[in-house]
Ligand SMILES: Nc1nc2c(ncn2[C@@H]2O[C@H](COP(=O)(O)OP(=O)(O)OP(=O)(O)O)[C@@H](O)[C@H]2O)c(=O)[nH]1
């Protein structure tokens with residue numbers, strides 16, 4: 001141990017001004033800067049934005065671009081990818097109208113995106129993946145020029161549309177129009193200082209882009225966002241003709257990447273999907289083939305037709321035709337040329353329409369159920385009203401409460417099962433990674449906490465949305481029972497599943513831990529930064545709730561001695577550690593979440609008891625059945641019609657006019 | 659013994675700092691703290707936007723890192739942008755300008771000389787904490803004087819928060 005004078009700061013003579021100021025200082029442990037802003041003069045304004053000649057709305061690039069990208073470029077017949085289809089258009093109109101009528105602006109917006117997609121002439125290639133997987137580097141390689149900044153930390157913050165143009169420039173939309181920046185380091189840093197656009201376009205002279213009327217879209221890493229992990233990727237994906245999933249050889253095929261490929265690319269019928277393996281140069285040459293095979297088999301298990309390319313040439317024998325930017329460009333261009341693309345695009349748009357229809361179907365389906373239930377319950381209520389006494393009502397309420405809490409337990413069973421499946425998967429993957437890692441100790445100390453983190457974040461998201469959905473359902477159930485039997489509801493009454501905030505609000509005091517899950521998500525944006533560094537840092541510095549706790553207790557119990565042993569000894573020891581570590585981490589995570597959720601159900605049950613008391617007091621006013629709708633039968637028929645129309649769109653059959 | 663200068667250059671080229679601290683961030687003077695039986699060196703990282711004539715803008719510190727001495731192992735990492743401790747801080751707003759009045763008259767060489775002297779004294783303090791050599795009251799006064807001279811007053815709140823005890827002993831006026 002280095003330190004001999006542990007008492008330096010507290011011994012006699014410590015602190016010239018005695019202990020007072022110290023205590024004062026730490027009690028004021030508040031923002032370093034906000035505090036001084038109050039007293040001191042604010043720093044000078046950032047220097048005026050005058051230095052860069054091109055930083056203004058430069059007329060030149062704009063003019064050049066007008067005759068180029070927007071103007072009539074020579075077009076080839078085969079590249080026309082605009083699609084028109086009457087039936088689909090009618091369906092889209094119908095969906096938009098329903099979405100508007102149900103006040104679902106979000107769905108109406110999605111309909112518009114699908115329309116725009118059908119009408120677009122460019123062949124759009126979205127590059128997606130987790131952060132720091134070399135997406136931007138790949139685009140630079142394809143364009144043959146370093147146009148987009150790359151880096152070890154989070155770099156790409158908004159989607160960047162790279163298009164052909166005569167003059168290289170960055171185009172940033174501004175509230176009042178748009179602004180052109182030079183396409184160089186200065187341009188990027190000026191831009192970063194001056195604007196915070198939602199997305200950007202980069203124009204660059206480039207044969208690949210011009211020839212195929214191709215557009216490349218760089219996206220921020222999928223797990224790097226605050227609000228929703230897939231927002232940016234999804235937005236780019238809805239309107240793309242092709243997607244490239246960038247997978248790093250150094251952290252091959254995570255849970256999130258599989259999910260992205262399976263749910264967001266394959267299931268959503270993106271017409272063409274390609275996987276590009278980056279950073280293979282960082283892998284020991286002897287290990288490359290096995291690694292590529294491992295990634296390949298993982299991908300084939302999700303999609304059999306998705307080609308795999310390596311981002312660089314000359315890395316692996318036998319892969320010459322599928323290595324490097326030129327091979328990738330060739331593949332992209334051949335896709336552009338293929339006449340089948342129109343059909344794929346149409347199929348894709350139908351798919352999107354069907355997804356939107358499903359959301360609406362859920363909505364109208366619920367209404368229909370409610371009407372049906374009401375009818376049955378109404379009849380029952382009239383019968384009840386005759387014989388019901390306060391005592392039977394009490395039993396009734398008690399049963400409801402028990403049933404409600406029972407539902408909570410069923411949810412737990414479900415998530416436990418889910419957790420077991422995921423643990424098994426994860427352990428299997430870790431063990432493969434461990435056996436491929438030339439330096440298990442580094443893997444364990446650097447990669448593992450990070451991997452574990454992203455798995456838990458993704459698991460947290462899954463849990464959260466699953467539980468939120470079930471809670472919404474359970475409360476809706478409870479309220480429907482209550483309303484039809486007694487004409488009352490228990491707050492929270494509005495439980496629209498799509499409204500994520502609601503879940504948190506309804507948690508009230510006890511939501512801290514679930515909110516922490518969100519903090520984790522925010523943390524994952526900083527990223528790399530906040531969370532990768534090691535167990536103790538995560539737990540203490542960020543106090544991240546379930547995940548933080550799990551990570552800080554679960555990690556770091558492998559002794560130094562083992563970690564300094566031979567590679568195979570390390571592997572064995574680490575495998576053992578992992579197989580006890582991982583379940584424990586999951587267990588803690590789930591327990592914490594369960595506590596919070598149980599609390600929530602209990603609160604609602606308490607509400608229920610309170611409501612019962614007031615109901616009893618108001619009981620003197622006779623049991624009245626729920627108010628008759630003006631024309632329940634007519635309404636029912638109308639909604640049933642809508643539901644069957646939506647079913648037709650979901651099945652991708654023609655709809656009949658209502 | 660690892661000199662503080664070497665220690666700093668070692669941590670600043672470490673994968674941790676390379677990967678998690680944005681590239682163009684500068685760092686403040688190192689501070690010491692004692693946690694249990696470990697000696698920690700705490701540094702924060704912030705951005706300076708260069709402007710002419712002592713008008714360079716000092717931006718709020720963004721990361722605080724503590725390393726175990728002498729192993730260089732990371733002991734704590736805090737991204738202030740996300741920290742509740744820095745809630746309400748506008749990270750895009752400068753907190754002050756570099757250089758402050760007290761060092762306006764020093765030229766580059768003189769500034770460097772003071773800095774070297776500070777590091778040398780810090781080395782002696784660290785050695786002494788490790789049970790070697792002397793660190794007299796006179797040394798302590800001198801080290802405090804140097805910290806007070808060289809640290810930017812606009813960053814003092816940050817120094818205080820990162821290592822309160824060290825701050826009150828060596829930096830607070
Ligand atoms: N050795 C090696 N490094 C690479 C390769 N591809 C990318 N890198 C490096 O990896 C880091 C991340 O690359 P980026 O292209 O910025 O990654 P990204 O996916 O765009 O990252 P975000 O925009 O932050 O999501 C950079 O430092 C690149 O230089 C590769 O094939 N080999």
Ligand SMILES: [Mg+2]
Pocket residue numbers: 135136137149150155156218219
């Ligand atoms: Mg990028």
